[in-house]
Amino acid sequence: MITKVLQLNHVREGMKVAKSIYGPHGEILLAAGVSLNSFYIKRLEEMEVAAIYIEDEATEGIVINDVISEKTRIEAIKLTKECMNNIKLQSSVDVAKVNQVITDIVDELLSNNNIIVQVLEIRALNDHTFSHSVNVAVLSVITGIALGFDYKKLKDLALGALFHDIGKTLMPESILFKTEPLTQKEEEIWKKHPLLGFDILRKLPTINLTNAHIALEHHERYDGKGFPRGLSGNVISELARVVTVCNQYDKMTTYQIGQPRMKPFQAIEVLIGNSGKFFDADIVRAFLGIIAIFPIGSKVTLNIGVKGIVIEAYKNYPTRPKVRVLTDKNGEKIFPPYDIDLTDMPEICIIKVEEEG
Structure with a gap:
């Protein structure tokens, strides 16, 4: 439960x-x-x-399943850490191990015909780089599946997404973990990480330029106002455009030091509001189809005045989940609770998502 x-x-x-x-x-x-x-x-x-x-x-009885197994997620995080540390130490990267983890991620996601992402990953904040990379890879592959990418393209996407931030291994920790705003000089240094990542990846055996360009271009903007090269529109590689959306969503919806976490519906509003500016609108549309706007476990208020918890989310009806009603209009607990499926009751809707806690 x-x-x-x-x-x-x-x-x-x-x-x-x-x-x-x-x-x-x-x-x-x-x-x-x-x-x-x-x-x-x-x-x-x-x-x-x-x-x-x-x-x-x-x-009781509600289960939230991750889109990949705990074993695969842990192995991917460990591998990301190992590879980034090896890069720091100028040591070799086990490409065979990388390929196996990428294959596991893609295969597991392809085996699920009705993927909808609704798990908030709970993780320590004192170093979230590795788990963030895995989250972005998973979100990117699911988006790629929604866009109809073939198997090879999905694996290229997964690999590039997993190592999109690998250039940060050569960044000073004083910049990476700074909680106050960066100075202009520090920001100029930070903005070099896509170029550094590209240079790292293109030199690794069996890593192709498609993978390397994801690291190079994941901070480009669709309107041409990104960095490092100011590319715009479809000149930015398609895989990088996918990773840009997934990278931003994970950063917005994850607890980070000095930064409050957005709820999924708030982050989605940001993505929609910046479609065609920061982000490719077609990719944003595909991404919206794989995200639960109101994830299981969300505390919500309905327009009829009652409060409850989302207990089921539907891929094709992201704003119409099933809600278990816990309190009446006066805030009194209801016993036993009862369920409302919003797909069957169009006159009822969610008007507020309560604060966590």
Whole structure:
């Protein structure tokens, strides 16, 4: 059973973890099913984990499944860390291992005919680079599937997306992990990471220029106002245009130091508002089809005054999930709760997504 996301300052001893919590390198900090105590809560605070899923009787029987297996996700995070560290040390990269992980990701996603992304990945904030890279790769492949890419194109997309930020391995940590705004000089240095990434990837064996151009162009803008080369429109490689959308969405919807997390519907509004400017409008449309606007576990208010939790989301009806009603118009708990499927009741809609916690 899984309920809403709770911010860590709302978590109490005795609550049970509903979804595994990951460390910065893919390791499990706390597994699903563990009861929280003061030591665990303090440790999560130290690791800068901002929020977690907690089990709750009101949502008994609801399960949120990730789009790839926990094993594949952890292996991909570990591999990303290993490759980036090897680049820092000017050591070799195990290309065969990279290809295996890429194949696993693509194959798992292709085996799911009705993918809809609704899992908020809970991870430590003190180094989110590796898990961010995996998230972007997964989102990119799912978008590529929606766009009808063939198998080879999906693997090229996955590889380039996984290493789109590899140029950051050559960036000073004082810039990468700075919480205050960058100075003009620091920003100029930071903006070099796509060029550095391109240079790294094009020199690796069996990595083709298609993969390398994803790293080079993932900060280009559709209107030509991006960097490093100011490319515009379809001059930017199609795979890079996909990664640009997925990269921005993951950054907006993930807890980061000094930056509040947007809810999916808020991030989607940003993508739609910038279609044709920052982003390719056709790719944004494809992306919207794979994202749950109201993910399972979201606390919502309906236009009839009642409040509840989203318990099921539908790929073809992103604004019409199934909601378990928990409180009446006066805020009194309803027992037993009842479910409303918004696809069957067009007169009812979600008017507000409640704060987490």
